[in-house]
Amino acid sequence: MVKKEIIQPNPVTMARYQYNVFEKRIMYQVIGQLQREMRGEIKIDTSLFGDRYFVIPFGLIDPDKKNHYKVRQAFQSLQDKKISIGYDKEGNGFEGRFINWGNLEKGTVTLSLPPAIMPALTELATGFTAYSSVVVMALQSTYSMRFYEWLSRFRDTGKWYTTPDDLREMLALTEHKAYHNYNLFKQKAIDVAQKELQDLYNIGQSDIYFTYEEKRSGRGRGGQVHELIFTIFWAEKGKLADTAKTEDYYYVAHFLKTHFQAKTNDSKQYTEKVLAKIIEMDATRRAAEIAEKAKAKENPAAYFRAVIKQELGM
DSSP: OOOSEEEEEHHHHTOBOOOOHHHHHHHHHHHHHHHHHHTTSOOOEEOTTSOEEEEEEGGGTOTTSOOHHHHHHHHHHHHHOEEEEOOOTTOOOEEEESOSEEEEETTEEEEEEOGGGHHHHHOOTTOEEEEEHHHHHHOOOHHHHHHHHHHHHHTTTTEEEEOHHHHHHHTTOTTOGGGGSHHHHIIIIIHHHHHHHHHHHHTTSOSEEEEEEEEESSSGGGSOEEEEEEEEEEOOGGGSOOGGGHHHHHHHHHHHHHHOOOOSHHHHHHHHHHHHHHHHTTOHHHHHHHHHHHTTSSSHHHHHHHHHHHHHOO
């Protein structure tokens, strides 16, 4: 059975980089495969020069399976961008690009990664951050993805202390002058992540959400924020989808989010019940097939409701 947890080395979790959602999904899949290889579950192909080849189903990067251009753009961007990992007080650290090249053909993504980055990605000595692939693949904001990683690292302590400047640095936003304004930074990054994680937690698709407190210099609310204290709320892992069905569960969850957008209690309860029911009945594969067929219908939501009612009694 494929484990649903992706285990990411903490130097990568706390690294400085700014990637978009498609680039982050690629990173998650690469790191997940590396960890599976370390557990002896798979063997990743290696070239004579030490390059590693990762083969990923396209649907794990783009659940809609229609954003081919954006995925190809992600390949180009990952070749140009650099990742900085693990700088210490003496200035020691790693700088390098993430991939050599990427190829998309017949529903499959193939990536080549340079050998120099492998030790940084598989480093064991500094500990791990474990997080659920079900959650990270459902997130739509790269800020939410980064916050989920950070919160997962510190969830056992229940608290995470940082500063606005350090947060900007890890998100690679220090060169964006607009984000030097704390209120804008808070609105565009922190609050976006907080809302998305809270919403997913409420419908059982995330095991973590957070609240935060601002520590200000001086008296009252007029002082500058010099510290952020995040309080982490963590549910037991059993609330999430079965490990072997991550891709199917994610696909169904994405379909429901897209086609059942009405912000009413009935709509939210229906989404929650469907996701819980398909896990309970071990029917995520069948639900994904129904969702795939429904997308071609004139009224996808009505078709999905009708078939799910007939087959699952909902």
